[in-house]
Every structure is written in C-alpha cells, then in structure tokens.
Amino acid sequence: MYHNPVLLHESVEGLNLRPNGTYVDVTFGGGGHSKHILSQLENGHLFGFDQDQDAASNVIEDERFTFIPQNFKYLKNFLLLHNQKEVDGILADLGVSSHQFDVATKGFSIRFDGDLDMRMDQNNPVKASDIINSYSPEDLAKLFTNYGELNNAYRIALSIVEARTAKPIQITTDLKEAIRKHLPFGKENKVLAQLFQALRIEVNQEMQALESLLLQSIAVLKPGGRLVVISYHSLEDRMVKNFMRSGKLSGEAEKDFFGNNLSPFTLISRKAIVPSEQETNENNRSRSARLRIAEKK
Ligand SMILES: C[S@@+](CC[C@H](N)C(=O)[O-])C[C@H]1O[C@@H](n2cnc3c(N)ncnc32)[C@H](O)[C@@H]1O
Structure with a gap:
C-alpha cells in the first residue's frame, strides 16, 4: 500500500x-x-x-x-x-x-541500509549526504537541535566531522556507525529517528x-x-x-x-x-x- x-x-x-x-x-x-x-x-x-x-x-x-x-x-x-x-x-x-519511508533507496528510514538521499523531489540538487559531508559542525549542531530536538547535538556533529574526514558518509549505515557512541542503550532508534527527521526537514526545506x-x-x-x-x-x-x-x-x-x-x-x-x-x-x-x-x- x-x-x-x-x-x-x-x-x-x-x-x-x-x-x-x-x-x-x-x-x-x-x-x-x-x-x-x-x-x-x-x-x-x-x-x-x-x-x-x-x-x-x-x-x-x-x-x-x-x-x-x-x-x-x-x-x-x-x-x-x-x-x-x-x-x-x-x-x-x-x-x-x-511509500517514501518504505523505499530503502530513498534513505528516509532508519530501518534500511540505503543511500543517504531523503529528497522528496528527485529534482532537488541537495541530498542528505551533501549536508552531512559539507556543513560545518556548528551548522550541523544547529540543525540537529532545531529540527531534531537533540540534546547533545554538538558532540554528535563533531563525531560526524571526524568520520567524514576519514571517508565520506554516503549511506545510512555510515551515518549510524559515525554516531554509534551517542546512541544510549535501549534508545538507539529514538535518537536515530530524531537525527533522520532533522536531516529530512533540512533536505526538503x-x-x-x-x-x-x-x-x-x-x-x-x-x-x-x-x-x-x-x-x-x-x-x-x-x-x-x-x-x-x-x-x-x-x-x-x-x-x-x-x-x-x-x-x-x-x-x-x-x-x-x-x-x-x-x-x-x-x-x-x-x-x-x-x-x-x-x-x-
Ligand atoms: C503524509 S503524505 C500525504 C498522504 C496523502 N494525504 C494520502 O492520503 O495518501 C505527504 C505527501 O506530501 C508530499 N509533500 C511534502 N511536502 C511537500 C511540499 N512542500 N510540496 C509538495 N508536496 C509535498 C510528500 O511528497 C508526500 O507524498
């Protein structure tokens, strides 16, 4: 459906x-x-x-x-x-x-190992991976705070910057790995969902x-x-x-x-x-x- x-x-x-x-x-x-x-x-x-x-x-x-x-x-x-x-x-x-959540390649869902895309409009030139790999730690933290209501946004942003310096973050699994140490036991999905929501809101403005x-x-x-x-x-x-x-x-x-x-x-x-x-x-x-x-x- x-x-x-x-x-x-x-x-x-x-x-x-x-x-x-x-x-x-x-x-x-x-x-x-x-x-x-x-x-x-x-x-x-x-x-x-x-x-x-x-x-x-x-x-x-x-x-x-x-x-x-x-x-x-x-x-x-x-x-x-x-x-x-x-x-x-x-x-x-x-x-x-x-439908958008359920198509793995769209990258909206934390359930799948998909391209870090998250564009509703396929003509939008900006994907989630562009944001993750190019925003300054301050801008990433701001968007995680404002759109994801995450408490430790700056520390999460720094871990992303550290990971992307070694290798660009391209798929959802890369992102999950980059921030793994910030996922509290038993609340992993909640924090990931907040992070994905923040990115999605930014990608699609x-x-x-x-x-x-x-x-x-x-x-x-x-x-x-x-x-x-x-x-x-x-x-x-x-x-x-x-x-x-x-x-x-x-x-x-x-x-x-x-x-x-x-x-x-x-x-x-x-x-x-x-x-x-x-x-x-x-x-x-x-x-x-x-x-x-x-x-x-
Ligand atoms: C929650 S779904 C709507 C489902 C719909 N009411 C139904 O019964 O099937 C939201 C839809 O709005 C579209 N959408 C979200 N933001 C939009 C925007 N700024 N302009 C046009 N479409 C948008 C999405 O692509 C998605 O298909």
Missing part, C-alpha cells in the same frame, strides 16, 4: 465541503484524502499538489481532478496558471508518505515550504474557506497553531483600537484533534498526528 490516510474523516469534514466548491489537497501522496474529497463533490473541482514524482502514479482519473506535480510553496502561482485565483479549502497532510504555504493561504482562501492541516512533529504544529490564531508566523495577533482580534482566521478547532485509539492501534504512523482547522474570515 502506498499510504494509509491519517485522520481521513476528521480532516475532510474539517473542510466543510460545498458540493460545487473548489479545493486543494497540497500533499496528494497516495490520494487517500483526495479520493474522499472527490466522493463528496458534485460539480466541484479538486487540485492535488505533490513534489514527489512517484505520487503521479496515483493520479485519479476524474475530470473534476487536476494533478499539479509541484512543491506547494508555489501554490498561488500554479493555481493562477489554472485560472484559479481563490479556493474554498486547503488540506495539508504534512511530511512523508509511507520543510519549514520554509510550510511558512510559505501558510502565508499564501490568506490570499488563496475565499472568505469562509477552510485551512486544514495535519502535522506530525511539534515544530510544525507550533507554527500552524500560532498562524491560525494570529495570521502571522510569530507573535501575537494584531488588535484594533477596541481590542478586537484582527486575525484573518476563526479557529474551528480550539485544540488539536488527534487520532482515536482505534486509529493509532490500526495505523502506527498516525500516532503523532495533530489536526488543526481554521476558517478564513
């Missing part, structure tokens, strides 16, 4: 679909969410974005669907190219698909793409249009939460003279919606999912 969609009903319900409305699934992947949206549209239209060329093999044959094989940071421009200035809803199911998507959503959504985001780690969730509250990437919402909140959004879910116990039991990858919904004023 390419990908088992997470929080499928909750997220599509969050879009508050109008049967003839226009929607964008900016993370098409295996098309699970897209199929569910289409099943509820009549004469509406759905655009699906994905930057991974592999997702094109899942394209839905339906005249109400248009696949756009692009990074969602170009949302506004590519919608305009399809004569679409505004839409009724945007769904983002962030991060990596199960995930935080920058999310920032750009969120900012564009203000212009792209019609009044009453919904922004629905599923995130999988605290950095993303924090950014989404703050943006939905304030319409800004950081800081408080602007207030008018009378103290009224001037955020362009109304929160539909005050708290993040998380998967049911049944879903987490059936789909381990849904464990960390957090869904947030806001409506454009």
